[in-house]
Amino acid sequence: MPxxxxxxxxxxxxxxxxxxxxxxxxxxxxxxxxHTFESLDPDFPKKVKAGDYVVGGENFGCGSSREQAPGVLKALGVEAVIAKSFARIFFRNAINIGLPVIVCKELPDDVNTGDVMELSLSEGIVKAKGKEYSCTKLPEYMQNILNQGGLIASLNKEE
Known part of the structure; x- marks a missing residue:
């Protein structure tokens, strides 16, 4: 588990x-x-490392439908976004570009920036602070799409 x-x-x-x-x-x-998260944490792009996680609360990624929002997170090497819930268009855009987005109702309340976690996408399990959290397990076909780099990449491979 990463x-x-x-x-x-x-x-x-x-x-x-x-x-x-x-x-x-x-x-x-x-x-x-x-410029990712510039208004909230101007140093985020310098601090985040490939394999790190973004954790949010309810309605993560609301607002406009811009695909650049999940795109910059993936470009920075974010392993996955875990939140209590996602705005529908952000969720779709993330899957389209190959950024895992996982619903986990309890995790966001229990962790803080700087904590370390492990994620098993295939099992739908997150481990953090000595506790195991059950999260939404993506269906196998969605995991296959993510493994191919997202829906766009997956469709391009079928041509």
Whole structure:
């Protein structure tokens, strides 16, 4: 199970807080990613490491439908986003680009930024602070899509 640090955020975190609209004019995700969570934690892009996790509360990724929001998280190497619930369009965009998004009702209340966790996508289990949490287990077909880099990559391989 991949182990990584947690970066915890609040309920109703919207896509503008993930990546501000003024940065959507930049040419690509590589240039955008240095502005991820800029209004909440300007040093986030410097602190997050590949394999780390973003944890949120209810309605994570609400707001606009921009696919750059999950895109910058993936570009920074975030292993997965775990939240109590997701805005529907953020969830779909994340799966489309291959960023795992997992619903876990209890975990966000028990952890803080800097805690370490492990995630087993195939089992739907998170381990953190000596406790095991049962999370939504993605169906096998969705796990296959993620393993191929997302829906877009999966569809491109079928052509």
């Amino acid at each position: 182990t990584g640090a947690i970066f915890k955020f609040h309920n109703d975190l919207d896509t503008d807080q993930i990546i501000g609209s003024q940065y959507l004019l930049l040419p690509d995700l590589e240039e955008m990613k240095v």
